[in-house]
C-alpha cells in the first residue's frame with residue numbers, strides 16, 4: 160500500500176481505539192450516559208418460578224467474550240440469591256425446564272472468579288443481593304459468558320435463573336456444592352433474547 164493508504168489505515172485504527180474507549184466510558188456510566196445510550200445486545204424479562212419474580216435485564220457485549228448485565232429484579236426474599244445461566248431456553252414448569260447450569264466445558268460448579276475451563280461452569284454468575292423489600296439492583300461484568308454466536312460460551316436463547324437461596328460457589332464441602340452451589344429452588348427465570 161502507498162503512504163496515503165497506510166495513513167488512512169492508521170487513522171482508522173486510531174478512531175477505533177477512541178471509539179472503544181468511549182464505549183468503555185459510556186458503559187461505566189451506562190445509566191447516565193446522556194450522549195449515546197447504547198442499545199442492549201440482549202434483554203431478559205423475568206417470570207415467576209417459586210417466587211413472584213419480575214424485572215428486566217439489559218445485556219451488553221463489552222469485548223470479544225465479555226458481557227455487562229444491568230437491571231432490576233423484584234419479588235425476591237431479602238438476601239443473597241444464586242444467579243446463573245442455565246442450559247435450556249425453556250421457562251416452563253416453574254423454571255425447571257431450563258435444565259442445569261450452562262456448562263459447555265464439563266467442569267465443576269464454582270464462582271465467577273474461578274477458572275472457566277476447570278473450576279467454574281460458564282453459567283456461574285455468583286449471587287445477587289436483594290434488599291429488605293426484595294428488590295435487587297444488578298450490575299455484573301462477566302468476562303466468560305459471551306453474546307458472540309460463534310463462541311462456545313454464547314448465552315443467547317438460554318435462560319437466566321435466580322434461585323431462592325444463596326450459591327455457596329462450590330465451597331460448601333459436599334458433592335452438590337460442586338454441581339449446583341446448593342442454591343435451592345428456582346425463584347424466577349427469564350429467556351436471554353438477543354437483539
Ligand SMILES: *[C@@H]1O[C@H](CO)[C@@H](O)[C@H](O)[C@H]1NC(C)=O
Nearest residue numbers: 207210211212213214233234
Ligand atoms: C406479582 O408481582 C407483580 C409485579 O410486582 C404484581 O403486579 C402482582 O400483583 C404480584 N402477584 C402476586 C400473586 O403477588
Ligand SMILES: [Cu+2]
Nearest residue numbers: 241242243320
Ligand atoms: Cu441456577
Ligand SMILES: [Zn+2]
Nearest residue numbers: 260268280283
Ligand atoms: Zn454452576
